[in-house]
Each structure stands twice: as C-alpha cells, then as structure tokens.
Amino acid sequence: MIAAVDIGGTQTKYGVMNNAGQFIPPFPKSFPTPGTGFVAKLNTLILEIRESFPLKAVGISIAANVGREGTVLHATNLSISTPVELGRTLSENLGIPVKIENDGNCAALAISRFAGISKKDTFVVLTLGTGVGGGIIYNGELMDSGIGAAAELGHIVVDPAGPLCGCGKHGCLEAFIGESALVARYNRNADQPLHAALEISKLLKSGDEDALAVARFAGEQLGRGMAIISDIIAPRSFYIAGGVAGLGMPFLTAAKESLSRQCFLRLLNRTPSVELVAEAHLLSLKGAWVLAS
Ligand SMILES: [Zn+2]
Known part of the structure; x- marks a missing residue:
C-alpha cells in the first residue's frame, strides 16, 4: 500500500491507496495546511497511518518547485523561499521511499x-x-x-x-x-x-x-x-x-x-x-x- 499526500496552499489531502490505485476507506481525508512545521506534521501523519496500514512508499504532491531527491526549492503559498530537503528528511525518518513532485506534474x-x-x-x-x-x-x-x-x-x-x-x-x-x-x-x-x-x-x-x-x-x-x-x-x-x-x-x-x-x-x-x-x-x-x- 502507498500513502499519497497532496499539499495545497490551503488544504492538504491524503489517503492510503492499494496497488490498483484505489483509495482504501475511510480515505481520502483532508486538513488545513499548517502555516509552519508541516514537515513534523507530515512525519506524524505518516507514522499514524503506518500503525494501521503496511506502507511500502509515500508519494507527495506539493504546490511548489521541487528539485531532485525531493528538495522543495520554492513555494510562495507555503512561505518557502529557501530549499527544504523534505523528501530526504521524511525518507530517513520513516525508513521507506518518499517521492515528491510539483502538483501540476502530479x-x-x-x-x-x-x-x-x-x-x-x-x-x-x-x-x-x-x-x-x-x-x-x-x-x-x-x-x-x-x-x-x-x-x-x-x-x-x-x-x-x-x-x-x-x-x-x-x-x-x-x-x-x-x-x-x-x-x-x-x-x-x-x-x-x-x-x-x-x-x-x-x-x-x-x-x-x-x-x-x-x-x-x-x-x-x-x-x-x-x-x-x-x-x-x-x-x-x-x-x-x-x-x-x-x-x-x-x-x-x-x-x-x-x-x-x-x-x-x-x-x-x-x-x-x-x-x-x-x-x-x-x-x-x-x-x-x-x-x-
Ligand atoms: Zn506570473
């Protein structure tokens, strides 16, 4: 199973999906995108999901410019103007692959x-x-x-x-x-x-x-x-x-x-x-x- 997250300027949606790309109930869900500390919030969210679902990877869509290895380079609506190593940080914390891409590309x-x-x-x-x-x-x-x-x-x-x-x-x-x-x-x-x-x-x-x-x-x-x-x-x-x-x-x-x-x-x-x-x-x-x- 895969955890998918879509971080928008105002709302963050997330869900667990099976190998056929279908949402597992009760997902998808959403919450207001936090103004600060969203790396820690994401980390906690994925850890909570993993208590109930065997995750093999995490995919993240974000309203931002994303460089190689999941580094968020710039995001006006998320107040990010200097690079944030979101992919590497989450992957090291969670011990599973974390892929990140711009929301339009997703x-x-x-x-x-x-x-x-x-x-x-x-x-x-x-x-x-x-x-x-x-x-x-x-x-x-x-x-x-x-x-x-x-x-x-x-x-x-x-x-x-x-x-x-x-x-x-x-x-x-x-x-x-x-x-x-x-x-x-x-x-x-x-x-x-x-x-x-x-x-x-x-x-x-x-x-x-x-x-x-x-x-x-x-x-x-x-x-x-x-x-x-x-x-x-x-x-x-x-x-x-x-x-x-x-x-x-x-x-x-x-x-x-x-x-x-x-x-x-x-x-x-x-x-x-x-x-x-x-x-x-x-x-x-x-x-x-x-x-x-
Ligand atoms: Zn313009």
Missing part, C-alpha cells in the same frame, strides 16, 4: 496513468485555481528539468500590457484567469461582491450576463495561453482541471474557439482537443500515488 502523471492514454502521447494539463499551474507529458514522459521549474504554464505572458502578476511580471495567464483575478473582474460591476469562482459558476446557471462575460473572457485568455504552448510542443490535447474549470461550457467553448483561431496547428487541421477533467480535486493526490508506485 496531475499530468495521474491523467497519463488513469485516462487510458497511449504510452507515447503528448498532452498538457492546466490546473486553474487560486494559481494557474500545470504539467506536460511529452512523448509519454513528464517534462522535467530537474530544477522543478518546467511547465510554469500560469506565467506565460498572454499580454505584456496586462495586470501585474504575483511573480512580478505583467500579463501572465495567472494574472488574467487566476481565481482572484476573475472574481475581481466580476466584482467591477457587481452590487454584491463575490468571493470565489464557484459563485460565478452558480450565477452562470441562472443566466447572469456578467458571469457569462467573465466565463467567456477567461476562455479567450486561456485559449491564447494554450496557443502559445501548442506552438512549442504540438500536443494532442489539453486537460483542464481546478475550480475555474467549473465555469463550464461557456468557458470551454470560448477557450476552444480562441485556441483554434490562434494556434499554428490549425493549418494542419490538428488543433488540440480541450477537455474538462472529472473528479479533478483528487487528480494531484492520485498523481502522488503514481509517483510512488
């Missing part, structure tokens, strides 16, 4: 394993939430530079005159379609300010025109970002996961139109497909299992 690994995709395929996963991230499978292999900074897809500049991004540049995809950017866009004209993209999704269902405009805007910007990625690696598909994907069909339709208008592959009649991922909230956690299995 999402890509999960789709690669669970979606029945051919071994030499090339595709992209975009995770759209508070931040915008992703992972790339190129010819069947995870694109990974070893310094944990490949596939920073949220920081592709789609408009240099665009808004300031958290990374310090202007006009990154994340600065346009990160959850807080979309909520702020809706709130420009709103009588009642919203706090989450999920609320925009609900308003869409009741035919709210401003919500529809935000969904179409998000799709247009995403399509521009996907066209840039497409011109570099010519993927077969883009898989869209995360809370912003809840904007549904108006968003998806606008994204497809924008991509097909702007990617070079349209000239070859090979415009990549764009698909929303079901059960996306568990994608990175399942990817952590793939990593350790």
Whole structure:
C-alpha cells in the first residue's frame, strides 16, 4: 500500500491507496495546511497511518518547485523561499521511499496513468485555481528539468500590457484567469461582491450576463495561453482541471474557439482537443500515488 499526500496552499489531502490505485476507506481525508512545521506534521501523519496500514512508499504532491531527491526549492503559498530537503528528511525518518513532485506534474502523471492514454502521447494539463499551474507529458514522459521549474504554464505572458502578476511580471495567464483575478473582474460591476469562482459558476446557471462575460473572457485568455504552448510542443490535447474549470461550457467553448483561431496547428487541421477533467480535486493526490508506485 502507498500513502499519497497532496499539499495545497490551503488544504492538504491524503489517503492510503492499494496497488490498483484505489483509495482504501475511510480515505481520502483532508486538513488545513499548517502555516509552519508541516514537515513534523507530515512525519506524524505518516507514522499514524503506518500503525494501521503496511506502507511500502509515500508519494507527495506539493504546490511548489521541487528539485531532485525531493528538495522543495520554492513555494510562495507555503512561505518557502529557501530549499527544504523534505523528501530526504521524511525518507530517513520513516525508513521507506518518499517521492515528491510539483502538483501540476502530479496531475499530468495521474491523467497519463488513469485516462487510458497511449504510452507515447503528448498532452498538457492546466490546473486553474487560486494559481494557474500545470504539467506536460511529452512523448509519454513528464517534462522535467530537474530544477522543478518546467511547465510554469500560469506565467506565460498572454499580454505584456496586462495586470501585474504575483511573480512580478505583467500579463501572465495567472494574472488574467487566476481565481482572484476573475472574481475581481466580476466584482467591477457587481452590487454584491463575490468571493470565489464557484459563485460565478452558480450565477452562470441562472443566466447572469456578467458571469457569462467573465466565463467567456477567461476562455479567450486561456485559449491564447494554450496557443502559445501548442506552438512549442504540438500536443494532442489539453486537460483542464481546478475550480475555474467549473465555469463550464461557456468557458470551454470560448477557450476552444480562441485556441483554434490562434494556434499554428490549425493549418494542419490538428488543433488540440480541450477537455474538462472529472473528479479533478483528487487528480494531484492520485498523481502522488503514481509517483510512488
Ligand atoms: Zn506570473
């Protein structure tokens, strides 16, 4: 059995999975990600799990840049700016292998394993939430530079005159379609300010025109970002996961139109497909299992 953990900026999910990649009840579970001391917290968590389950390895997905041997190099949302040897520390403490990877990369690994995709395929996963991230499978292999900074897809500049991004540049995809950017866009004209993209999704269902405009805007910007990625690696598909994907069909339709208008592959009649991922909230956690299995 394998313990899988997904450390997000606000929530940490975890579970025990069998050799077929299925959760053992009562998992998955979650708790708020601690602001400090999460190495000790993880250590305790795994030790507690091991009292009931014979673990052969641990896989960890984390919203961070991860280097070789599981060193967490940088994580804005977890206040990590100097390297933390998370993998080595946990592995030495627990006496079993501990594998760690960026959450977007874990999402890509999960789709690669669970979606029945051919071994030499090339595709992209975009995770759209508070931040915008992703992972790339190129010819069947995870694109990974070893310094944990490949596939920073949220920081592709789609408009240099665009808004300031958290990374310090202007006009990154994340600065346009990160959850807080979309909520702020809706709130420009709103009588009642919203706090989450999920609320925009609900308003869409009741035919709210401003919500529809935000969904179409998000799709247009995403399509521009996907066209840039497409011109570099010519993927077969883009898989869209995360809370912003809840904007549904108006968003998806606008994204497809924008991509097909702007990617070079349209000239070859090979415009990549764009698909929303079901059960996306568990994608990175399942990817952590793939990593350790
Ligand atoms: Zn940026």
